[in-house]
Amino acid sequence: MSLFVIIYFIALVAASCLAAYYKQRSAFVLLFSLTLISFVLGIVGGAGALRFVAISAGLLAFAAGVSYCFREFLVVIAPTALGKELKTAPLTAAFGMFIIFTYAIAGIFAPWIAPFGESEVIASAFAPADDTMLLGADQLGRDMFSRIIYGARNTVGLALSATLAAFFMGAFAGLLAATRGGWLDQVLGRAADVIMAIPSLIFALLMLSIFGPQVFVIIVAVAIIYAPRVFRLTRAVAGNVVVMDYIEAAKLRGEKTGYLIRKEILPNATAPLVAEFGLEFCFVFLLVAGLSFLGLGIQPPTADWGSMVRENATLISFGEITPLIPAAAIALLTVAVNFVVDWMLFRSSGLKE
Known part of the structure; x- marks a missing residue:
């Protein structure tokens, strides 16, 4: 059993115990359910499956944190009546509003955000990603x-x-x-x-x-x-x-x-x-x-x-x-x-x- 697997299960069990001790029912159910699912996946898929679960859970937690912060930011800057409505928005709606806001910023300020023009050829076809091209090049060498x-x-x-x-x-x-x-x-x-x-x-x-x-x-x-x-x-x-x-x-x-x-x-x-x-x-x-x-x-x-x-x-x-x-x-x-x-x-x- 690898060190990662041991630390992974110790962290989940400890978090579940803390949630149960402080009577956080929803958090306890979520954490202990994740522990049981990880136990089954660990038997079937080994450490690789547990790493996938850990990365997925980390991404979900990060998305939830960003959504919560963005919702609180909107509550602060919005008028009082609108702020009360936004306060009741679930994290899924806050996440959706954050994604829409991100896309709007990318679309409006595209010429300033994009490092190259949309039709500018800068490399060979299907060139791999490097320091200047984060995602590589397309079939014509465009970023x-x-x-x-x-x-x-x-x-x-x-x-x-x-x-x-x-x-x-x-x-x-x-x-x-x-x-x-x-x-x-x-x-x-x-x-x-x-x-x-x-x-x-x-x-x-x-x-x-x-x-x-x-x-x-x-x-x-x-x-x-x-x-x-x-x-x-x-x-x-x-x-x-x-x-x-x-x-x-x-x-x-x-x-x-x-x-x-x-x-x-x-x-x-x-x-x-x-x-x-x-x-x-x-x-x-x-x-x-x-x-x-x-x-x-x-x-x-x-x-x-x-x-x-x-x-x-x-x-x-x-x-x-x-x-x-x-x-x-x-x-x-x-x-x-x-x-x-x-x-x-x-x-x-x-x-x-």
């Missing part, structure tokens, strides 16, 4: 780290623009249909049904094949695909609001449709719509990355995470994880946004712990 930083601006920026377009179109149509009703509601509803009946990927590929893989075409195609989903939710939420007595009172006062939407309906439907915006962003982000992987998204030499996975996929055959880094960046942002959306949905539902 992978710089292209990932620029990809945060290009990929996330395109997905955010398409989401805003889809959300504006769908939310406006849904609010208008719920407020006016009648034939307008029927026409918009049937149009949404027709668009939703077409598979999203097939529709996007058809649009891009006809009009070309340009940024404007991508935004319009994605907005048309996801606007009906936003329309359905907005129509349902606003439909529950328009039947309220204060809406009828406003109509009797002679208020116009614009006033009803801006002053009466929209303030009472903001929470679920904001949560839906986060979900739609995840769907749009994954679709944009998938289109780029297929070669119909953002075109070279512009850095894009989806195309970076495709361009460097041959490295996987040689045991290199470089193509997985942009894929991990896509997955991490998707998970982070979902963490924040889950918390917002919990708050808007009115549930209490």
